Amino acid sequence: MFTELNSILNATPDSFTQGEFILVSDRQSDASFLIHHFLSFYLRARCKVCFLGLVQSFSHYSAISQRLGVSLTQAREKGQLIFLEGLKESLSILIPQETTTGSQAMDFLRDPTVGLQRLYEFVRSSVSSDGGGEEGVEEWGPPVLLVDDVSVLLSLGVSAGAVLDFSHYCRATVCSQLQGNIVMLVRCHGEEAEDDGSDEGSEWLLKGLTHQCSLTLHVQGLPTGYCRDIHGQVEVCWRRRRGDGQHTQKKLFQYKVHDKGASFFAPGTSSAVL
Amino acid sequence: MLSELLQGTDTGAVLIIQDSCSYSGQHLLKSFISAALNKEEAVHVLGFDVSEEELKDGLTASTQRLHFHSAYTDPLGWTNRTAFTVHQFCVEELTHLLKQTSHPKPVTLVIDSLSWILRHVSPPAVCKTLQQLKKGGAVRAVIGLLHADMHQRGTVGSVCHLATSVITVAPGTKGDEAVAKITKRSKSGKVMQDEEIFSIKGDFSVTVVSKTSHAGHRQTEPEEHQTDPTANLTFNIRLSDTEREAKEKLALPFVFSKEKKTALLQSGPGSGRILYEPDANDDYDQEDPDDDLDV
Numbered sequence: 001m002f003t004e005l006n007s008i009l010n011a012t013p014d015s016f017t018q019g020e021f022i023l024v025s026d027r028q029s030d031a032s033f034l035i036h037h038f039l040s041f042y043l044r045a046r047c048k049v050c051f052l053g054l055v056q057s058f059s060h061y062s063a064i065s066q067r068l069g070v071s072l073t074q075a076r077e078k079g080q081l082i083f084l085e086g087l088k089e090s091l092s093i094l095i096p097q098e099t100t101t102g103s104q105a106m107d108f109l110r111d112p113t114v115g116l117q118r119l120y121e122f123v124r125s126s127v128s129s130d131g132g133g134e135e136g137v138e139e140w141g142p143p144v145l146l147v148d149d150v151s152v153l154l155s156l157g158v159s160a161g162a163v164l165d166f167s168h169y170c171r172a173t174v175c176s177q178l179q180g181n182i183v184m185l186v187r188c189h190g191e192e193a194e195d196d197g198s199d200e201g202s203e204w205l206l207k208g209l210t211h212q213c214s215l216t217l218h219v220q221g222l223p224t225g226y227c228r229d230i231h232g233q234v235e236v237c238w239r240r241r242r243g244d245g246q247h248t249q250k251k252l253f254q255y256k257v258h259d260k261g262a263s264f265f266a267p268g269t270s271s272a273v274l
Numbered sequence: 275m276l277s278e279l280l281q282g283t284d285t286g287a288v289l290i291i292q293d294s295c296s297y298s299g300q301h302l303l304k305s306f307i308s309a310a311l312n313k314e315e316a317v318h319v320l321g322f323d324v325s326e327e328e329l330k331d332g333l334t335a336s337t338q339r340l341h342f343h344s345a346y347t348d349p350l351g352w353t354n355r356t357a358f359t360v361h362q363f364c365v366e367e368l369t370h371l372l373k374q375t376s377h378p379k380p381v382t383l384v385i386d387s388l389s390w391i392l393r394h395v396s397p398p399a400v401c402k403t404l405q406q407l408k409k410g411g412a413v414r415a416v417i418g419l420l421h422a423d424m425h426q427r428g429t430v431g432s433v434c435h436l437a438t439s440v441i442t443v444a445p446g447t448k449g450d451e452a453v454a455k456i457t458k459r460s461k462s463g464k465v466m467q468d469e470e471i472f473s474i475k476g477d478f479s480v481t482v483v484s485k486t487s488h489a490g491h492r493q494t495e496p497e498e499h500q501t502d503p504t505a506n507l508t509f510n511i512r513l514s515d516t517e518r519e520a521k522e523k524l525a526l527p528f529v530f531s532k533e534k535k536t537a538l539l540q541s542g543p544g545s546g547r548i549l550y551e552p553d554a555n556d557d558y559d560q561e562d563p564d565d566d567l568d569v
Contacts, residue, residue: 117352120352124353161393164393168390169353172346172347172348176325176327176347177347204424207295207421207423207424208421210295211295211323211421211424212323
């Protein structure tokens with residue numbers, strides 16, 4: 001959890017805006033540090049977190065969260081965290097073994113044309129399950145869905161339209177119905193291209209998700225190239241009006257990722273420059 | 275022209291609000307809903323993009339005449355909680371939907387958004403439905419939001435061809451302002467184009483900040499951005515005709531004219547002669563510097 005980012009987004013684990021759809025995107029850079037931030041943030045905020053980890057193994061996320069001061073293993077045991085390990089699940093579908101019952105969440109691997117309905121049902125059941133209440137388990141706050149990252153679904157053969165349907169259903173359930181939050185990561189490769197609304201690709205997906213979301217964090221490399229003291233820039237854009245009449249508000253920050261955290265500063269005010 | 279469109283639309287009007295990632299047309303759509311409600315019209319909203327709470331949030335006008343048909347929670351029928359699915363988007367279903375509530379007043383149908391429908395229904399079918407709605411008389415006006423950057427240019431073009439008015443919104447240069455490019459086709463076939471800068475207040479009332487005619491805007495824009503470096507000079511950089519003449523007459527010092535050449539080469543008698551009287555000290559032998567010593 002990066003406190004500097006919290007103050008930028010005007011959120012603390014004790015009080016944060018509910019019902020938000022946060023879109024994290026990157027281009028020629030790596031925004032996964034933001035996913036780790038949001039994961040530790042919502043776990044500290046005592047939210048019920050459903051994490052679709054499609055890129056890395058559980059131990060990878062666990063090791064990083066440990067550094068940020070949150071134990072994923074404990075959270076999972078307490079029932080606060082529901083972790084879908086995409087790598088393992090897909091393996092159990094691609095190489096079926098009798099012993100593994102497995103969830104049906106990754107069913108789209110068998111036939112990508114059917115869409116992501118099963119994955120959505122997995123999300124819905126994990127965010128809305130009350131745990132029965134009989135064990136006297138702890139009560140958790142509003143549900144949170146984190147996806148790292150949705151562009152992997154494109155690589156697995158799912159169409160971008162199906163991903164948009166999936167995100168729409170997640171938004172309707174998590175954000176609107178349960179007043180929880182969603183954080184999704186999309187990666188775009190290469191330069192920004194004018195691709196005339198063609199129906200595929202991560203660019204199109206990014207546009208579609210941008211129309212759905214309420215807050216975007218877009219991470220880019222520095223336009224001037226690599227720098228040792230500045231790792232890139234992040235553009236924060238609020239898209240929904242928040243009562244006070246402001247529609248869209250954009251802010252640009254440069255950042256540097258440290259061993260245990262990250263610092264954000266206004267462009268041109270890094271220690272290397274001043 | 276924007277306030278004109280907000281004030282009233284003719285029967286059988288189809289209005290499309292085009293937006294893109296950089297500026298959401300949702301607020302303008304809400305302004306249209308609010309304006310229609312203020313005119314005592316019944317408004318039916320076909321909501322795909324936002325939930326009912328989000329749509330009604332901030333609408334000050336009485337929402338009794340606002341009927342929300344939620345296609346937001348379950349547009350594809352995945353969870354069987356549906357009020358309306360995207361595949362029901364045809365004239366029969368829509369007229370059935372509109373007839374569920376009885377009202378003598380004219381009906382405005384708001385589609386939020388057409389992009390959602392176009393992703394699942396083929397563009398020809400959507401166009402056909404829109405055309406039938408336009409002619410059918412069940413609704414007085416159709417207002418649709420379209421995320422233009424989500425579709426191929428041809429699809430956007432064919433949908434906009436059906437529309438009687440198209441408003442394309444884009445972010446403005448400062449703060450809350452946005453730019454709307456309006457194309458309006460009147461029944462006589464006359465096409466009017468206009469470009470206006472507007473801002474939307476908290477109660478979704480639209481204020482037109484300034485009007486810029488299409489051609490005029492294009493001309494003034496670059497001048498604003500490129501500041502003229504010759505604007506505030508302390509000296510004059512332009513020449514009048516007499517000054518130019520004088521300038522052209524002037525012979526520059528480094529230009530060799532014929533007169534100059536002859537004047538320099540043919541020296542007159544007695545001028546520029548070198549007189550040399552040999553001096554003992556000038557006769558200096560380099561090899562023997564001590565030559566002058568009487569040793």
